[in-house]
Amino acid sequence: MFYEKLKWNKKYLNINYKKPSPLLDFIPNSNGKALDLGGGLGQNSEILLSKGYNVTLIDISDIAISKIKNPKIFKICLDLDNYTIEPNKFDVILKLKYFNFNLLKQIPKALKENGYFVFETIDKYQIDKDYFFELFKNFDIIHFNQKPFQFVGVKRGCN
Numbered sequence: 650m651f652y653e654k655l656k657w658n659k660k661y662l663n664i665n666y667k668k669p670s671p672l673l674d675f676i677p678n679s680n681g682k683a684l685d686l687g688g689g690l691g692q693n694s695e696i697l698l699s700k701g702y703n704v705t706l707i708d709i710s711d712i713a714i715s716k717i718k719n720p721k722i723f724k725i726c727l728d729l730d731n732y733t734i735e736p737n738k739f740d741v742i743l744k745l746k747y748f749n750f751n752l753l754k755q756i757p758k759a760l761k762e763n764g765y766f767v768f769e770t771i772d773k774y775q776i777d778k779d780y781f782f783e784l785f786k787n788f789d790i791i792h793f794n795q796k797p798f799q800f801v802g803v804k805r806g807c808n
């Protein structure tokens with residue numbers, strides 16, 4: 650969406666750095682594939698790279714993406730509103746402070762078995778805990794916090 654892109658580009662004009670999420674401490678080292686949805690300036694992608702992952706970051710803001718200097722992060726600038734994630738492809742998916750129900754519903758299928766989902770939403774986006782845990786019923790919970798809503802889980806079996 651044009652205005653969404655404009656809004657985020659405006660925000661990123663004056664922001665060059667954000668702190669990586671401490672939730673990434675739960676993710677083991679691996680040479681697997683990771684996807685950072687709404688990844689912004691790429692600080693969380695950087696941590697996954699340092700853990701050995703092959704990382705793809707997607708974001709609507711070309712300004713944010715232009716500020717990511719590490720050539721090892723595969724960057725895609727697009728609107729995720731109607732995006733379909735390839736099933737059974739990723740070992741880690743990050744969805745940090747970027748809320749999108751359409752994508753949330755796809756995560757269980759998009760992850761490989763034993764894949765990690767790292768999720769945090771900012772308070773203005775309320776999420777129903779029962780709905781969330783029904784969606785992620787085949788996941789082992791590594792970390793959960795209600796406010797802010799945070800979840801780190803590992804997919805077990807099929808979904």
Ligand SMILES: C[S@@+](CC[C@H](N)C(=O)[O-])C[C@H]1O[C@@H](n2cnc3c(N)ncnc32)[C@H](O)[C@@H]1O
Nearest residue numbers: 657687688689708709710728729730745746747
């Ligand atoms: C609050 S920021 C979070 C960025 C990063 N995940 C972090 O934790 O720092 C939300 C991000 O989602 C991106 N975003 C918002 N709407 C989007 C959309 N429709 N498609 C793709 N990215 C979007 C913004 O550009 C922004 O980088």
